[in-house]
Amino acid sequence: MRRGKMKLAAAVLFFLFLGASFITGFHPGLETGRNFRLFTLDMFKILPCAFILIGLFEVWVKKETVEKHLGEGSLIMGYVWAFLLAGTTVGGLYVAFPVAYSLYKKGAKLSVIFTYISAAAVFRVPMAVFEASFMGLKFTAIRLLVSLPLILFSSILLGRYLKKKNFRVEDGEMTLKKKKNQ
Amino acid sequence: MLLFYAGTAMLLVFSFFKDKKKSLLALSIAWKRFVRIAPDFVLVLVLMSLILAFLPNQVIAAILGTGSQWVSVIAAALIGSVTLMPGFVAFPLCGILLNQGVSYMVLSAFTTTLMMVGVLTFPVERAYFGTRATLLRNALSLGTALLVAAATGFFFGELG
Numbered sequence: 206m207r208r209g210k211m212k213l214a215a216a217v218l219f220f221l222f223l224g225a226s227f228i229t230g231f232h233p234g235l236e237t238g239r240n241f242r243l244f245t246l247d248m249f250k251i252l253p254c255a256f257i258l259i260g261l262f263e264v265w266v267k268k269e270t271v272e273k274h275l276g277e278g279s280l281i282m283g284y285v286w287a288f289l290l291a292g293t294t295v296g297g298l299y300v301a302f303p304v305a306y307s308l309y310k311k312g313a314k315l316s317v318i319f320t321y322i323s324a325a326a327v328f329r330v331p332m333a334v335f336e337a338s339f340m341g342l343k344f345t346a347i348r349l350l351v352s353l354p355l356i357l358f359s360s361i362l363l364g365r366y367l368k369k370k371n372f373r374v375e376d377g378e379m380t381l382k383k384k385k386n387q
Numbered sequence: 388m389l390l391f392y393a394g395t396a397m398l399l400v401f402s403f404f405k406d407k408k409k410s411l412l413a414l415s416i417a418w419k420r421f422v423r424i425a426p427d428f429v430l431v432l433v434l435m436s437l438i439l440a441f442l443p444n445q446v447i448a449a450i451l452g453t454g455s456q457w458v459s460v461i462a463a464a465l466i467g468s469v470t471l472m473p474g475f476v477a478f479p480l481c482g483i484l485l486n487q488g489v490s491y492m493v494l495s496a497f498t499t500t501l502m503m504v505g506v507l508t509f510p511v512e513r514a515y516f517g518t519r520a521t522l523l524r525n526a527l528s529l530g531t532a533l534l535v536a537a538a539t540g541f542f543f544g545e546l547g
Contacts (some may be wrong), residue, residue: 261419
């Protein structure tokens with residue numbers, strides 16, 4: 206309850222700040238408003254489709270399928286799938302998190318999930334093309350080729366560690382449920 | 388982008404064609420998941436627009452462009468971690484910085500942390516995976532970004 210109220214108060218404060226900046230012409234405030242509108246539009250262009258796809262994935266894809274290809278039994282192919290999926294993810298981390306959460310709930314293993322999240326951060330194909338056009342192909346190629354093995358290595362490390370600690374994504378789910386009850 | 392909309396629409400139509408009840412369930416799952424995480428998304432958007440307004444590009448350029456390489460790399464990694472910007476803002480900015488003489492190594496640290504390390508996306512990531520996993524993933528990502536930056540410096544002959 207308290208956290209919900211705090212969030213509401215923060216939101217009110219934020220919009221008051223925007224309103225006051227608009228009236229007084231406070232430059233950083235105006236800039237904030239412009240950014241907020243721009244980023245919100247950008248994000249909400251993608252989110253409806255992303256969540257519909259997640260919903261479809263939840264009802265149509267069988268748990269066994271995910272377990273077989275991305276679960277504990279999957280060896281190298283699980284990571285290959287994670288990279289392919291990451292490359293075609295649109296948006297950014299804000300899409301990758303809910304997708305990863307769905308995958309985990311369907312039985313994908315932790316190291317594959319973390320590989321997917323980090324790879325989706327650096328390796329989305331449209332973004333890489335955009336990057337190369339500004340920074341040159343060499344820069345982008347180096348960045349991708351060096352980061353991919355590191356991502357794989359650190360994800361496996363993190364997956365092993367959390368598994369040893371008996372980590373469950375219920376941890377995360379609980380946070381969500383608590384919020385719902387507020 | 389259009390392809391993405393078209394693909395989603397096609398899958399949805401196909402799904403309804405095959406099983407109406409399941410498709411409605413899918414939509415309800417989509418809606419519930421979205422509503423549950425939406426406040427955290429808004430929080431991230433608020434933080435992102437504030438920090439970008441109060442940390443204008445000239446300031447970022449000034450911090451990244453001066454001093455020794457390694458100080459700049461660390462500064463770039465820190466700024467990249469605490470800020471968050473969409474690609475359509477970040478890469479044009481990096482292009483400008485490159486023309487101003489900021490090294491590839493520094494820009495690599497900046498872009499990689501920008502993408503992989505999310506101090507601002509922390510509320511969203513934690514809601515899904517819990518605090519511990521989130522902290523560890525971000526710490527490992529920071530390490531990865533620094534190694535990638537060092538490699539970039541090496542391949543562009545900027546070390547030394």
